[in-house]
């Protein structure tokens with residue numbers, strides 16, 4: 502049933518008409534003596550898109566197929582173990598033998614069916630950050646929050662980088678004129694989400710995923726220093742985090758360096774736990790004190806701390822850790838703090854881009870293996886780099902991982 506809508510000059514369903522006016526509601530009047538209610542401006546106009554719009558033919562990733570290697574899951578696909586998901590490739594009929602309903606790795610496709618529409622809403626954060634997006638209900642860690650959609654354009658054509666996500670091959674998703682609710686997500690130096698570039702049916706797409714549990718009403722944020730590309734603009738950041746870098750295009754400040762003792766306490770038993778002075782096992786710590794005995798214990802503790810650190814480093818290179826880190830967007834083999842040492846990662850990213858785009862090895866796992874051996878690339882790093890670059894190469898990678906250095 503519809504009603505006549507004066508503004509739109511047509512008979513529109515009532516809900517659609519009301520929705521258009523929601524942001525125009527006047528703020529409540531304040532009582533005498535109270536601060537005036539904040540003025541909420543109109544939502545600036547933009548065209549609502551549900552998927553990326555491609556105005557011309559652009560170079561995109563090859564369609565994943567059985568010949569490149571399927572995910573190899575049987576019965577069901579779990580996000581933490583499906584090889585496609587680890588590589589940031591969404592499963593589809595050509596690269597997954599599991600029934601659609603049993604496959605968790607169809608998040609972009611499900612979002613397109615409207616499955617996630619009720620998760621978040623646009624709201625006015627205040628004059629410092631403008632509009633933002635907030636959760637309407639609790640969002641579990643790892644959950645798909647929204648797709649960042651817009652026009653697929655060449656990066657050279659972009660004049661306003663405020664609403665842009667960069668893609669490989671000099672492309673970008675530009676949501677400045679047209680996009681979805683994700684275009685309103687503000688930056689935080691301590692974000693609750695991560696923006697990841699996935700391949701879906703041979704196309705690059707960007708999804709925003711919860712990096713921890715998000716409470717209802719909480720603002721949804723991610724770090725702009727990930728996929729946003731370069732910008733000459735360097736606006737002051739008002740995220741309010743203690744780790745705030747002060748600028749929204751820069752990585753956050755590093756947390757203060759920990760002493761060996763604190764590190765040891767954090768990593769007792771090779772687990773990222775805050776427990777101190779655990780008893781039993783090789784990573785035990787002695788109680789702190791001032792006596793000579795306790796100094797000797799300190800030296801011993803430092804040695805133990807080193808041992809624990811080594812042990813920890815080894816643990817982070819395990820595949821399970823690779824998977825977890827790839828999911829939260831942290832390059833494998835690096836700690837959260839080290840993640841922000843961009844320089845090293847950029848070098849490795851450049852190398853991997855050159856390596857993975859070399860056509861010679863594409864169908865030759867043997868050649869891929871030889872190249873990996875020559876380059877002495879740390880095991881696991883290449884997997885994360887490929888994921889970050891949105892490249893699909895499970896079969897070649899798997900064979901490459903057979904090399905002695907990866908065992």
Ligand SMILES: C[S@@+](CC[C@H](N)C(=O)[O-])C[C@H]1O[C@@H](n2cnc3c(N)ncnc32)[C@H](O)[C@@H]1O
Nearest residue numbers: 630631632663664684685686687688738739740
């Ligand atoms: C993608 S838009 C986000 C939506 C925007 N707030 C709006 O009202 O349309 C990015 C812009 O929002 C503002 N912004 C985002 N995060 C911010 C932050 N932490 N501090 C200050 N401004 C921020 C900056 O102006 C930035 O260029």
